[in-house]
Amino acid sequence: MLKIKRHLIFGSVFLLGAMALGYFSGKSFMSMHIDDHIFPSSGLTENKMLSEYFPKLKKTPGDTPVFIFQGEQPGRNILILGGAHPNEPAGTIAAILLVENIHVQAGKVIIIPWANHSGFTHNDPQEGSPQRFSIRTQDGQRWFKYGSRLTNPIHQWPDPTVYINPSGQKLAGTECRNLNRSYPGRRNGNLTEKIAFGIMEVLISENIDLALDLHEAAPEYPVINAIVFHESSAEIASIAFMELQLSNLEFRLEASPPNLRGLSHREWGDFAKVKAVLLETANVSHGRLKGKPSASLITEGRDKNYVKADKLGRLFVPFKEEGIPLKLRVARHLASIEALISALQEEDPTKIFAIHGLPSMERVKIEGIGQFLAPPK
Amino acid sequence: MKKTHFSIFMLFLAFILLITDPLSPKEFPQFKQPVLITSAGQSAEVQLASVLAKRAGLNYSLSKTATSRDLADVKTIALVIGTSLKGLGAAGLDMSQENERVSSLIKATQQFNIPILCLHLGGEQRRGTLSDQMIKTVLPFAQHVIVVKSGNKDGLFTEICNTHSIPLIEVERAADALEPLKNAFL
Numbered sequence: 001m002l003k004i005k006r007h008l009i010f011g012s013v014f015l016l017g018a019m020a021l022g023y024f025s026g027k028s029f030m031s032m033h034i035d036d037h038i039f040p041s042s043g044l045t046e047n048k049m050l051s052e053y054f055p056k057l058k059k060t061p062g063d064t065p066v067f068i069f070q071g072e073q074p075g076r077n078i079l080i081l082g083g084a085h086p087n088e089p090a091g092t093i094a095a096i097l098l099v100e101n102i103h104v105q106a107g108k109v110i111i112i113p114w115a116n117h118s119g120f121t122h123n124d125p126q127e128g129s130p131q132r133f134s135i136r137t138q139d140g141q142r143w144f145k146y147g148s149r150l151t152n153p154i155h156q157w158p159d160p161t162v163y164i165n166p167s168g169q170k171l172a173g174t175e176c177r178n179l180n181r182s183y184p185g186r187r188n189g190n191l192t193e194k195i196a197f198g199i200m201e202v203l204i205s206e207n208i209d210l211a212l213d214l215h216e217a218a219p220e221y222p223v224i225n226a227i228v229f230h231e232s233s234a235e236i237a238s239i240a241f242m243e244l245q246l247s248n249l250e251f252r253l254e255a256s257p258p259n260l261r262g263l264s265h266r267e268w269g270d271f272a273k274v275k276a277v278l279l280e281t282a283n284v285s286h287g288r289l290k291g292k293p294s295a296s297l298i299t300e301g302r303d304k305n306y307v308k309a310d311k312l313g314r315l316f317v318p319f320k321e322e323g324i325p326l327k328l329r330v331a332r333h334l335a336s337i338e339a340l341i342s343a344l345q346e347e348d349p350t351k352i353f354a355i356h357g358l359p360s361m362e363r364v365k366i367e368g369i370g371q372f373l374a375p376p377k
Numbered sequence: 378m379k380k381t382h383f384s385i386f387m388l389f390l391a392f393i394l395l396i397t398d399p400l401s402p403k404e405f406p407q408f409k410q411p412v413l414i415t416s417a418g419q420s421a422e423v424q425l426a427s428v429l430a431k432r433a434g435l436n437y438s439l440s441k442t443a444t445s446r447d448l449a450d451v452k453t454i455a456l457v458i459g460t461s462l463k464g465l466g467a468a469g470l471d472m473s474q475e476n477e478r479v480s481s482l483i484k485a486t487q488q489f490n491i492p493i494l495c496l497h498l499g500g501e502q503r504r505g506t507l508s509d510q511m512i513k514t515v516l517p518f519a520q521h522v523i524v525v526k527s528g529n530k531d532g533l534f535t536e537i538c539n540t541h542s543i544p545l546i547e548v549e550r551a552a553d554a555l556e557p558l559k560n561a562f563l
């Protein structure tokens with residue numbers, strides 16, 4: 001009798017424990033479906049959703065905020081896209097930094113910080129990546145999700161064995177959830193293709209002149225610290241490249257190959273006739289040589305394996321003890337954006353563009369990102 | 378009195394020589410316009426050369442894949458050296474087709490007596506087996522070479538230029554190639 005009773009007590013405690021574990025891990029898992037906060041500057045003129053450009057995205061996990069900064073005078077129109085790959089935080093954070101700081105006097109800036117919104121609701125299985133990383137502001141910590149390169153399979157499933165993208169290129173099946181292989185999108189396609197289609201609608205209906213796609217890649221990847229340009233933006237990319245060299249920033253200038261289909265720097269230029277440029281910075285938390293994944297690896301960017309790899313000449317960027325922190329990667333993106341905008345103005349001075357509050361590379365490098373982010377409310 | 382005149386004249390002459398420094402322009406060849414800018418290896422630096430030529434106010438045209446047919450009225454060829462597999466892919470060429478195009482272009486320039494100005498603007502990042510091969514084939518035919526310093530760390534450009542007595546200018550960054558490019562033209 002006593003024996004059975006003891007089993008009952010033990011069983012109940014075990015069951016309750018399992019339920020609690022299930023509850024808390026489930027809650028943590030589901031918390032990835034809640035958006036981070038963005039606090040736009042007073043320069044924001046309109047806050048739209050992507051579904052307002054393409055209604056089929058309405059009430060889907062692919063719908064995402066579109067921040068519009070319309071100047072009083074007409075002029076150049078610029079689109080800045082972050083988070084096409086939600087595990088490349090320098091792009092997302094640079095985009096959020098812009099939303100929270102800029103004022104546009106002439107022309108228009110449109111910012112989409114979470115381009116693949118679904119990709120921010122999970123992260124890559126078996127990678128051990130943290131769900132979030134934090135940045136200290138003047139008054140408290142801000143937390144940001146670290147997502148996956150691909151759309152969440154809960155939202156788009158199953159993957160085909162071979163994926164043929166909207167431009168007809170054959171790719172591995174999982175690439176059907178890669179936003180930056182899905183342009184120019186499909187009106188009746190899968191969720192990722194619909195997001196791509198929505199972004200094309202923004203480019204076309206907002207008369208965008210220059211569109212920038214912000215990314216990151218591993219230091220062992222050859223296209224790194226790169227400016228990849230569509231042929232229509234060859235001149236401004238070259239001017240920006242030389243401008244950045246004068247600020248001691250080395251980049252790799254690469255032309256977008258016309259036979260590499262589905263990517264922003266190709267299809268935005270071909271289909272929406274905009275000047276399309278993709279920017280890459282070097283992120284160790286992305287790489288295969290890294291040690292333990294952690295939130296500080298994302299923000300501090302220090303890793304001894306990469307220091308060793310650099311000494312062996314295996315990397316495409318210099319990598320020293322001090323690493324490549326997030327603030328430096330964001331600063332590079334900001335410097336590139338500034339250089340490309342001024343190149344655009346140099347190319348055709350008759351069309352105006354005036355922006356204030358763009359945090360400078362030097363200040364972000366010295367004062368940190370948090371100095372330019374609103375404190376959490 | 379005469380002596381004073383003479384010494385004043387000599388002083389004046391020395392002053393003129395000093396401010397005009399007649400040696401410097403003669404050290405480097407002078408090229409004529411229009412100039413055709415083309416690539417040797419299809420790296421994106423050909424676009425940098427085009428922006429520099431525009432800023433230098435040169436009469437130029439850009440054809441990344443120029444052939445002997447594009448040489449009508451051209452007085453100078455600016456060859457921008459650097460091999461990029463991405464760039465070759467973009468131009469729809471493979472390495473052997475690009476080598477073939479560049480060598481037949483060089484042959485044609487010799488036939489028509491068109492001088493070649495070589496530029497290497499990609500620095501250290503645009504060196505490596507494929508680029509080096511292109512440098513070694515093309516550089517000996519140049520009349521003048523401008524190179525971004527970090528691309529000549531191992532002295533490859535210096536060595537080839539010395540062997541073939543080609544005047545070489547090193548610049549710190551791509552943007553710094555503007556002045557020597559401007560000065561290279563009449």
Ligand SMILES: [Zn+2]
Pocket residue numbers: 084085088180215216
């Ligand atoms: Zn990416």
